[in-house]
Amino acid sequence: MRVFAVANQKGGVGKTTTAVTLAGLLSQRGYRTLMVDLDPHGSLTTYFGFDPDTLDHSVYSLFQSAPHPNPTGVVRPTRFANLHLLPASSALATLDRQLGAREGMGLVLARALAQCTQRFDVVFVDCPPVLGVLMVNALAASHALLIPVQTEFLAMKGLERMLHTLGMILRARKRPLPYLVVPTMFDRRVQSSLESLTALRDRFPDVLAKTVIPLDTQFREASQHGAPLNYVNPQARGVIAYTALVNQLFAGGDALVRTGS
Numbered sequence: 001m002r003v004f005a006v007a008n009q010k011g012g013v014g015k016t017t018t019a020v021t022l023a024g025l026l027s028q029r030g031y032r033t034l035m036v037d038l039d040p041h042g043s044l045t046t047y048f049g050f051d052p053d054t055l056d057h058s059v060y061s062l063f064q065s066a067p068h069p070n071p072t073g074v075v076r077p078t079r080f081a082n083l084h085l086l087p088a089s090s091a092l093a094t095l096d097r098q099l100g101a102r103e104g105m106g107l108v109l110a111r112a113l114a115q116c117t118q119r120f121d122v123v124f125v126d127c128p129p130v131l132g133v134l135m136v137n138a139l140a141a142s143h144a145l146l147i148p149v150q151t152e153f154l155a156m157k158g159l160e161r162m163l164h165t166l167g168m169i170l171r172a173r174k175r176p177l178p179y180l181v182v183p184t185m186f187d188r189r190v191q192s193s194l195e196s197l198t199a200l201r202d203r204f205p206d207v208l209a210k211t212v213i214p215l216d217t218q219f220r221e222a223s224q225h226g227a228p229l230n231y232v233n234p235q236a237r238g239v240i241a242y243t244a245l246v247n248q249l250f251a252g253g254d255a256l257v258r259t260g261s
Contacts, residue, residue: 001117004249005142007127007135009165010158014148014184016043017219019126021242022146022249024228026122027083034075034116036109036125037088038134040095044126045087048078049226058089062112063133067104069112080231084120086112096132105133110141129158131165139169144249145179148213151186151196182245184213211244 006019019035027033037044038059042052052058062069076085099105113123125138139145145166149159159181170177181204187193193215200208216238222229230239 001113001120001123002144003113003123003125003142004144004146005125005127005138006146006148007125007138007162008147008149008155008158009129009131009161010150010155011129013150013155013158014182014213015129016047016126017238018146018148018182018184018213018242019044019124020047020223020228021219021230021238022246023083023122023124024080024230025239025243025246027080027228028230030082031121032082032084032119034084034086034120034123036086036113036123036138038092038109038138039088039126039128040090040093040134041128042088042090045085047223047226048076048085050076050085050087052088052090055087055089058087058091059109060089060091060095063095063099063105063108066099066102066108067111069108071112071115075116080227083228092128092134095134099133106136106140109137113141135165136169139166139177140173142177145177146182147179148182148184149200151183151193151200151212153192153196156196156199179207180209180249181207182209182213185215186212187215209245210248211241213241213245214238 006015023033023035045052057074061074074086076087078085127138128134147162149155183197183200214237218233218236219229219238222232225232229236
């Protein structure tokens with residue numbers, strides 16, 4: 001089982017879209033795929049028709065049962081074959097204050113996913129945009145990190161903060177975490193978007209994805225259907241771009257060369 005965290009310390013850069021679309025593409029290829037929503041806002045959970053405010057069992061349940069989290073009864077099937085969800089609860093917003101100081105809280109997700117290795121082939125963890133127990137859990141549980149970065153100036157600043165955070169966590173993790181920067185929401189008609197992409201290529205050539213995710217309004221339409229875009233329109237520009245990213249990620253891992261250490 002391969003676990004990917006999808007994280008950036010800036011919101012609105014395409015984290016949920018990246019997690020949903022990559023998971024949708026792999027599930028359509030027959031991979032048994034799990035999505036994990038660690039964001040208290042629950043965008044990924046809402047995407048698939050669940051209400052983060054009313055769920056009886058969610059990721060928060062795993063933290064409540066630490067140090068022995070049990071994902072049984074928490075993982076939900078979606079209406080798509082091979083695609084499952086470990087949903088968020090709005091109670092996650094209180095996690096750092098209520099349970100963050102409890103011993104072993106940084107490894108709850110890793111311990112829960114360890115019980116799923118025979119059930120799933122790949123996992124995508126949608127992270128909150130803030131450093132805390134939830135992001136620490138995501139990075140501790142993952143084999144690789146995807147950092148979506150909107151091609152605009154402020155998102156570049158978010159990338160710098162994310163890489164600083166990654167360095168701090170890796171010192172505690174004491175093992176490498178390969179990462180890949182994924183340019184998103186690219187609009188070739190906008191000069192600032194072109195300049196931001198050029199800056200990404202200049203500053204992060206070794207860890208930049210080979211594909212660029214375009215600005216595509218069909219992602220919003222797909223979310224209204226509660227479906228990954230590849231199930232709604234497999235020929236959409238965004239789907240073609242994420243398909244290229246999937247092919248890069250699963251071509252022997254050559255793209256994930258930087259350890260961040």
